[in-house]
Amino acid sequence: MDLNDILAAVGRTVLVxxxxxxxxxLLGKRExxxxxAFDFLVALMIGEVVDxxxxxxxxxxxxxxxxxxxxxxxxxxxxxxxxxxxxxxxxSGSPTVIIERGxxxxxxxxxxxxxxxxxxxxxxxxxxxxxxxxxVGTIETDGEISFVKEEWAQEATKGDLQHARSxxxx
Amino acid sequence: xxxxxxxxxxxxIVYFYLLTLMRLSGHRTIGNAxxxxxxxxxxxxxxxxxxxxxxxxxxxGLLCLSVVVLSHLLVRLGDFYFPAFYRLLHSTPTPFVRAxxxxxxxxxxxxxxxxRVRAILRQEGHEDVEDVAFAQLECGGELSVQPVDLxxxxxxxxx
Numbered sequence: 001m002d003l004n005d006i007l008a009a010v011g012r013t014v015l016v017x018x019x020x021x022x023x024x025x026l027l028g029k030r031e032x033x034x035x036x037a038f039d040f041l042v043a044l045m046i047g048e049v050v051d052x053x054x055x056x057x058x059x060x061x062x063x064x065x066x067x068x069x070x071x072x073x074x075x076x077x078x079x080x081x082x083x084x085x086x087x088x089x090x091x092s093g094s095p096t097v098i099i100e101r102g103x104x105x106x107x108x109x110x111x112x113x114x115x116x117x118x119x120x121x122x123x124x125x126x127x128x129x130x131x132x133x134x135x136v137g138t139i140e141t142d143g144e145i146s147f148v149k150e151e152w153a154q155e156a157t158k159g160d161l162q163h164a165r166s167x168x169x170x
Numbered sequence: 171x172x173x174x175x176x177x178x179x180x181x182x183i184v185y186f187y188l189l190t191l192m193r194l195s196g197h198r199t200i201g202n203a204x205x206x207x208x209x210x211x212x213x214x215x216x217x218x219x220x221x222x223x224x225x226x227x228x229x230x231g232l233l234c235l236s237v238v239v240l241s242h243l244l245v246r247l248g249d250f251y252f253p254a255f256y257r258l259l260h261s262t263p264t265p266f267v268r269a270x271x272x273x274x275x276x277x278x279x280x281x282x283x284x285x286r287v288r289a290i291l292r293q294e295g296h297e298d299v300e301d302v303a304f305a306q307l308e309c310g311g312e313l314s315v316q317p318v319d320l321x322x323x324x325x326x327x328x329x
Contacts, residue, residue, distance in 0.1 A: 037211070038192050042185075044215025049222060058223050065174045066222045069181040077189070091189060112196055113250040121263065124306075124314035127321075152325035164327040 016053045023071040037143050042074055092141040099137030112139050181222050187232055191239045204310050210242045260309040267305040
Protein backbone atom coordinates (compact mmCIF):
# COMPACT_ATOMS: atom_id res chain seq x y z
CA MET A 1 0.00 0.00 0.00
CA ASP A 2 1.62 3.28 -1.05
CA LEU A 3 1.01 6.75 0.24
CA ASN A 4 -1.60 7.54 -2.41
CA ASP A 5 -3.73 4.58 -1.39
CA ILE A 6 -3.58 5.66 2.23
CA LEU A 7 -4.48 9.24 1.40
CA ALA A 8 -7.35 8.04 -0.80
CA ALA A 9 -8.67 5.88 2.05
CA VAL A 10 -8.46 8.81 4.45
CA GLY A 11 -10.21 11.04 1.92
CA ARG A 12 -13.02 8.53 1.43
CA THR A 13 -13.42 8.13 5.16
CA VAL A 14 -13.78 11.86 5.72
CA LEU A 15 -16.19 12.15 2.81
CA VAL A 16 -18.40 9.32 4.01
CA UNK A 17 -18.34 10.58 7.58
CA UNK A 18 -19.52 14.02 6.53
CA UNK A 19 -22.15 12.52 4.23
CA UNK A 20 -23.57 10.32 7.00
CA UNK A 21 -23.55 13.29 9.36
CA UNK A 22 -25.61 15.29 6.87
CA UNK A 23 -28.08 12.43 6.30
CA UNK A 24 -28.60 11.90 10.01
CA UNK A 25 -29.01 15.61 10.59
CA LEU A 26 -31.61 15.81 7.81
CA LEU A 27 -33.55 12.90 9.27
CA GLY A 28 -34.02 14.86 12.47
CA LYS A 29 -34.00 13.98 16.12
CA ARG A 30 -36.72 11.39 16.19
CA GLU A 31 -35.00 8.70 14.17
CA UNK A 32 -31.78 8.63 16.10
CA UNK A 33 -32.73 9.94 19.52
CA UNK A 34 -35.76 7.83 20.24
CA UNK A 35 -34.76 4.48 18.81
CA UNK A 36 -37.45 2.09 17.85
CA ALA A 37 -36.19 -1.39 17.08
CA PHE A 38 -36.45 -0.75 13.38
CA ASP A 39 -34.72 2.64 13.49
CA PHE A 40 -31.92 0.89 15.31
CA LEU A 41 -31.65 -1.59 12.44
CA VAL A 42 -31.58 1.25 9.94
CA ALA A 43 -28.67 2.86 11.80
CA LEU A 44 -26.82 -0.47 11.69
CA MET A 45 -27.51 -0.78 7.96
CA ILE A 46 -25.95 2.62 7.31
CA GLY A 47 -22.95 1.58 9.39
CA GLU A 48 -22.45 -1.53 7.30
CA VAL A 49 -22.57 0.37 4.02
CA VAL A 50 -20.00 2.86 5.27
CA ASP A 51 -17.15 0.37 5.62
CA UNK A 52 -17.67 -0.91 2.07
CA UNK A 53 -17.12 2.65 0.82
CA UNK A 54 -14.15 3.32 3.07
CA UNK A 55 -12.33 0.18 1.89
CA UNK A 56 -13.26 0.96 -1.72
CA UNK A 57 -15.19 -2.29 -2.18
CA UNK A 58 -17.84 -0.20 -3.89
CA UNK A 59 -17.59 3.14 -5.67
CA UNK A 60 -18.35 6.30 -3.74
CA UNK A 61 -21.25 7.09 -6.06
CA UNK A 62 -22.79 3.67 -5.46
CA UNK A 63 -22.30 3.84 -1.70
CA UNK A 64 -23.72 7.35 -1.44
CA UNK A 65 -26.70 6.33 -3.56
CA UNK A 66 -27.46 3.46 -1.17
CA UNK A 67 -27.06 5.54 1.99
CA UNK A 68 -29.13 8.29 0.37
CA UNK A 69 -31.80 5.73 -0.49
CA UNK A 70 -31.90 4.49 3.11
CA UNK A 71 -32.22 8.09 4.29
CA UNK A 72 -35.06 8.84 1.87
CA UNK A 73 -36.90 5.63 2.83
CA UNK A 74 -36.60 6.47 6.53
CA UNK A 75 -37.87 9.96 5.85
CA UNK A 76 -40.82 8.77 3.76
CA UNK A 77 -41.62 6.12 6.35
CA UNK A 78 -41.68 8.58 9.27
CA UNK A 79 -43.60 11.13 7.21
CA UNK A 80 -46.24 8.56 6.23
CA UNK A 81 -46.49 7.40 9.85
CA UNK A 82 -47.06 10.98 10.91
CA UNK A 83 -49.59 11.77 8.18
CA UNK A 84 -51.76 8.69 8.42
CA UNK A 85 -52.95 6.86 11.52
CA UNK A 86 -53.67 3.86 9.33
CA UNK A 87 -50.10 3.61 8.02
CA UNK A 88 -48.78 4.19 11.53
CA UNK A 89 -50.80 1.24 12.74
CA UNK A 90 -49.66 -0.85 9.80
CA UNK A 91 -45.93 -0.18 10.23
CA SER A 92 -45.58 0.18 13.98
CA GLY A 93 -48.66 -1.59 15.35
CA SER A 94 -50.47 -0.47 18.48
CA PRO A 95 -49.45 -0.61 22.16
CA THR A 96 -50.30 -3.75 24.13
CA VAL A 97 -51.54 -3.70 27.72
CA ILE A 98 -49.75 -6.26 29.92
CA ILE A 99 -50.82 -5.08 33.40
CA GLU A 100 -54.25 -3.80 34.33
CA ARG A 101 -55.28 -2.60 37.77
CA GLY A 102 -52.49 -4.51 39.48
CA UNK A 103 -53.07 -7.77 37.62
CA UNK A 104 -51.07 -9.35 34.82
CA UNK A 105 -52.93 -9.41 31.53
CA UNK A 106 -52.11 -12.89 30.20
CA UNK A 107 -53.58 -12.25 26.78
CA UNK A 108 -51.39 -9.19 26.20
CA UNK A 109 -48.38 -11.06 27.55
CA UNK A 110 -48.94 -13.93 25.10
CA UNK A 111 -49.40 -11.48 22.26
CA UNK A 112 -46.01 -9.90 22.97
CA UNK A 113 -44.44 -13.12 24.22
CA UNK A 114 -43.16 -11.47 27.36
CA UNK A 115 -42.65 -13.68 30.40
CA UNK A 116 -43.55 -12.84 33.97
CA UNK A 117 -39.86 -12.80 34.89
CA UNK A 118 -39.15 -10.19 32.25
CA UNK A 119 -41.99 -8.01 33.49
CA UNK A 120 -40.68 -8.28 37.04
CA UNK A 121 -37.20 -7.29 35.92
CA UNK A 122 -38.67 -4.19 34.29
CA UNK A 123 -40.74 -3.37 37.38
CA UNK A 124 -37.68 -3.63 39.63
CA UNK A 125 -35.67 -1.39 37.34
CA UNK A 126 -38.35 1.25 37.77
CA UNK A 127 -38.34 0.78 41.52
CA UNK A 128 -41.72 -0.97 41.76
CA UNK A 129 -41.89 -4.00 44.03
CA UNK A 130 -45.65 -4.40 44.36
CA UNK A 131 -47.79 -5.20 41.33
CA UNK A 132 -50.78 -3.54 43.02
CA UNK A 133 -49.12 -0.16 42.54
CA UNK A 134 -49.42 -0.45 38.78
CA UNK A 135 -52.59 0.88 37.22
CA VAL A 136 -51.60 0.19 33.62
CA GLY A 137 -48.50 -1.47 32.18
CA THR A 138 -48.06 -1.13 28.44
CA ILE A 139 -45.59 -2.36 25.84
CA GLU A 140 -45.24 0.63 23.59
CA THR A 141 -44.73 0.33 19.85
CA ASP A 142 -40.99 0.93 20.20
CA GLY A 143 -40.75 -2.09 22.53
CA GLU A 144 -40.30 -0.04 25.71
CA ILE A 145 -42.45 -0.92 28.70
CA SER A 146 -44.25 1.89 30.49
CA PHE A 147 -45.95 1.71 33.87
CA VAL A 148 -48.55 4.18 35.12
CA LYS A 149 -49.01 3.96 38.88
CA GLU A 150 -52.26 4.03 40.79
CA GLU A 151 -53.11 7.46 42.16
CA TRP A 152 -52.22 6.48 45.76
CA ALA A 153 -48.89 4.99 44.72
CA GLN A 154 -47.71 8.03 42.80
CA GLU A 155 -44.91 10.11 44.17
CA ALA A 156 -46.22 12.77 46.54
CA THR A 157 -45.84 16.33 45.27
CA LYS A 158 -45.43 19.65 47.04
CA GLY A 159 -49.09 20.30 46.28
CA ASP A 160 -50.07 17.10 48.12
CA LEU A 161 -48.04 18.18 51.13
CA GLN A 162 -49.80 21.54 51.16
CA HIS A 163 -53.21 19.85 51.03
CA ALA A 164 -52.21 17.54 53.87
CA ARG A 165 -51.00 20.51 55.93
CA SER A 166 -54.16 22.53 55.45
CA UNK A 167 -56.23 19.45 56.28
CA UNK A 168 -54.34 19.05 59.55
CA UNK A 169 -54.78 22.76 60.41
CA UNK A 170 -58.52 22.91 59.82
CA UNK B 171 -25.59 4.46 -13.85
CA UNK B 172 -28.01 1.52 -14.25
CA UNK B 173 -26.05 -0.33 -11.58
CA UNK B 174 -26.62 2.55 -9.14
CA UNK B 175 -30.35 2.54 -9.89
CA UNK B 176 -30.38 -1.21 -9.32
CA UNK B 177 -28.59 -0.75 -5.98
CA UNK B 178 -31.20 1.82 -4.92
CA UNK B 179 -33.96 -0.64 -5.87
CA UNK B 180 -32.32 -3.46 -3.92
CA UNK B 181 -31.99 -1.14 -0.91
CA UNK B 182 -35.69 -0.28 -1.09
CA ILE B 183 -36.65 -3.96 -1.36
CA VAL B 184 -34.54 -4.87 1.69
CA TYR B 185 -35.88 -1.90 3.65
CA PHE B 186 -39.51 -2.80 3.15
CA TYR B 187 -38.87 -6.49 3.58
CA LEU B 188 -37.22 -5.90 6.95
CA LEU B 189 -39.96 -3.50 7.99
CA THR B 190 -42.50 -6.23 7.27
CA LEU B 191 -40.50 -8.91 9.07
CA MET B 192 -40.09 -6.74 12.15
CA ARG B 193 -43.75 -5.84 12.16
CA LEU B 194 -44.86 -9.46 11.86
CA SER B 195 -42.54 -10.66 14.59
CA GLY B 196 -43.75 -8.21 17.24
CA HIS B 197 -42.55 -5.02 18.90
CA ARG B 198 -39.85 -6.36 21.05
CA THR B 199 -38.33 -8.95 18.80
CA ILE B 200 -35.16 -7.21 17.75
CA GLY B 201 -33.67 -4.31 19.56
CA ASN B 202 -31.45 -3.93 22.53
CA ALA B 203 -33.58 -5.31 25.34
CA UNK B 204 -31.30 -8.31 25.91
CA UNK B 205 -27.80 -9.17 24.67
CA UNK B 206 -29.28 -11.74 22.29
CA UNK B 207 -31.64 -9.19 20.74
CA UNK B 208 -28.72 -6.87 20.27
CA UNK B 209 -26.52 -9.45 18.58
CA UNK B 210 -29.38 -10.45 16.29
CA UNK B 211 -29.78 -6.82 15.25
CA UNK B 212 -26.04 -6.63 14.51
CA UNK B 213 -26.20 -9.82 12.44
CA UNK B 214 -29.08 -8.45 10.38
CA UNK B 215 -27.31 -5.11 9.92
CA UNK B 216 -24.24 -6.96 8.71
CA UNK B 217 -26.19 -9.07 6.24
CA UNK B 218 -27.94 -6.33 4.31
CA UNK B 219 -24.99 -4.61 2.64
CA UNK B 220 -24.16 -7.76 0.69
CA UNK B 221 -27.61 -7.48 -0.88
CA UNK B 222 -27.33 -3.73 -1.55
CA UNK B 223 -24.11 -4.15 -3.53
CA UNK B 224 -25.19 -7.28 -5.35
CA UNK B 225 -22.60 -9.47 -3.68
CA UNK B 226 -25.32 -12.05 -3.17
CA UNK B 227 -28.61 -12.45 -5.09
CA UNK B 228 -31.60 -10.62 -3.61
CA UNK B 229 -33.73 -13.74 -3.12
CA UNK B 230 -30.91 -15.47 -1.24
CA GLY B 231 -30.38 -12.45 1.00
CA LEU B 232 -34.07 -12.15 1.80
CA LEU B 233 -34.23 -15.87 2.52
CA CYS B 234 -31.30 -15.69 4.94
CA LEU B 235 -32.78 -12.61 6.66
CA SER B 236 -36.04 -14.52 7.15
CA VAL B 237 -34.17 -17.46 8.62
CA VAL B 238 -32.36 -15.24 11.14
CA VAL B 239 -35.58 -13.49 12.18
CA LEU B 240 -37.44 -16.80 12.38
CA SER B 241 -34.71 -18.39 14.53
CA HIS B 242 -34.81 -15.43 16.85
CA LEU B 243 -38.58 -15.64 17.00
CA LEU B 244 -38.35 -19.32 17.97
CA VAL B 245 -35.95 -18.42 20.77
CA ARG B 246 -38.45 -15.78 21.91
CA LEU B 247 -41.27 -18.32 21.85
CA GLY B 248 -39.13 -20.75 23.83
CA ASP B 249 -38.49 -17.95 26.32
CA PHE B 250 -42.17 -17.37 26.77
CA TYR B 251 -43.46 -20.92 27.00
CA PHE B 252 -40.60 -22.52 28.95
CA PRO B 253 -39.36 -20.55 31.97
CA ALA B 254 -36.48 -23.03 32.35
CA PHE B 255 -35.34 -22.18 28.83
CA TYR B 256 -35.55 -18.47 29.67
CA ARG B 257 -33.37 -18.94 32.74
CA LEU B 258 -30.91 -21.04 30.76
CA LEU B 259 -30.61 -18.41 28.05
CA HIS B 260 -30.75 -15.21 30.08
CA SER B 261 -29.57 -16.52 33.43
CA THR B 262 -31.19 -15.24 36.61
CA PRO B 263 -30.71 -11.84 38.28
CA THR B 264 -27.59 -11.64 40.48
CA PRO B 265 -27.95 -9.84 43.81
CA PHE B 266 -25.11 -7.43 44.70
CA VAL B 267 -26.49 -5.67 47.77
CA ARG B 268 -28.99 -6.81 50.43
CA ALA B 269 -30.02 -4.68 53.39
CA UNK B 270 -27.13 -2.25 53.01
CA UNK B 271 -24.46 -4.93 52.75
CA UNK B 272 -22.36 -6.19 49.88
CA UNK B 273 -22.83 -9.75 48.69
CA UNK B 274 -19.28 -10.66 47.59
CA UNK B 275 -20.30 -13.94 45.95
CA UNK B 276 -22.65 -12.05 43.57
CA UNK B 277 -19.95 -9.55 42.64
CA UNK B 278 -17.49 -12.38 42.09
CA UNK B 279 -19.93 -14.34 39.94
CA UNK B 280 -20.44 -11.36 37.61
CA UNK B 281 -16.79 -10.19 37.83
CA UNK B 282 -17.85 -6.68 38.87
CA UNK B 283 -15.98 -4.82 41.60
CA UNK B 284 -17.84 -2.74 44.13
CA UNK B 285 -16.41 0.55 42.86
CA ARG B 286 -18.32 0.02 39.60
CA VAL B 287 -21.51 -0.68 41.54
CA ARG B 288 -20.91 2.35 43.77
CA ALA B 289 -20.62 4.51 40.65
CA ILE B 290 -24.03 3.31 39.46
CA LEU B 291 -25.54 3.83 42.92
CA ARG B 292 -24.20 7.40 42.96
CA GLN B 293 -25.78 8.02 39.57
CA GLU B 294 -29.07 7.03 41.15
CA GLY B 295 -28.42 9.39 44.04
CA HIS B 296 -27.25 6.97 46.76
CA GLU B 297 -24.06 7.85 48.56
CA ASP B 298 -23.10 4.32 49.53
CA VAL B 299 -24.51 0.84 50.07
CA GLU B 300 -25.90 1.68 53.51
CA ASP B 301 -28.71 3.56 51.74
CA VAL B 302 -29.60 0.61 49.56
CA ALA B 303 -32.07 -2.07 50.63
CA PHE B 304 -31.36 -4.16 47.63
CA ALA B 305 -29.53 -3.98 44.32
CA GLN B 306 -29.22 -6.68 41.71
CA LEU B 307 -27.94 -7.11 38.19
CA GLU B 308 -30.86 -7.89 35.90
CA CYS B 309 -30.61 -10.19 32.88
CA GLY B 310 -30.45 -7.26 30.45
CA GLY B 311 -27.30 -6.03 32.21
CA GLU B 312 -28.94 -3.17 34.10
CA LEU B 313 -28.77 -2.71 37.83
CA SER B 314 -32.07 -2.44 39.70
CA VAL B 315 -31.84 -0.50 42.95
CA GLN B 316 -34.25 -0.18 45.83
CA PRO B 317 -33.34 2.38 48.50
CA VAL B 318 -33.83 1.77 52.23
CA ASP B 319 -35.76 5.01 52.54
CA LEU B 320 -38.47 4.89 49.89
CA UNK B 321 -39.77 8.03 48.20
CA UNK B 322 -42.97 9.50 49.60
CA UNK B 323 -46.17 8.27 47.98
CA UNK B 324 -49.57 9.95 48.02
CA UNK B 325 -51.01 7.25 50.32
CA UNK B 326 -48.39 8.13 52.94
CA UNK B 327 -49.90 11.62 53.31
CA UNK B 328 -53.48 10.41 53.53
CA UNK B 329 -53.07 8.75 56.92
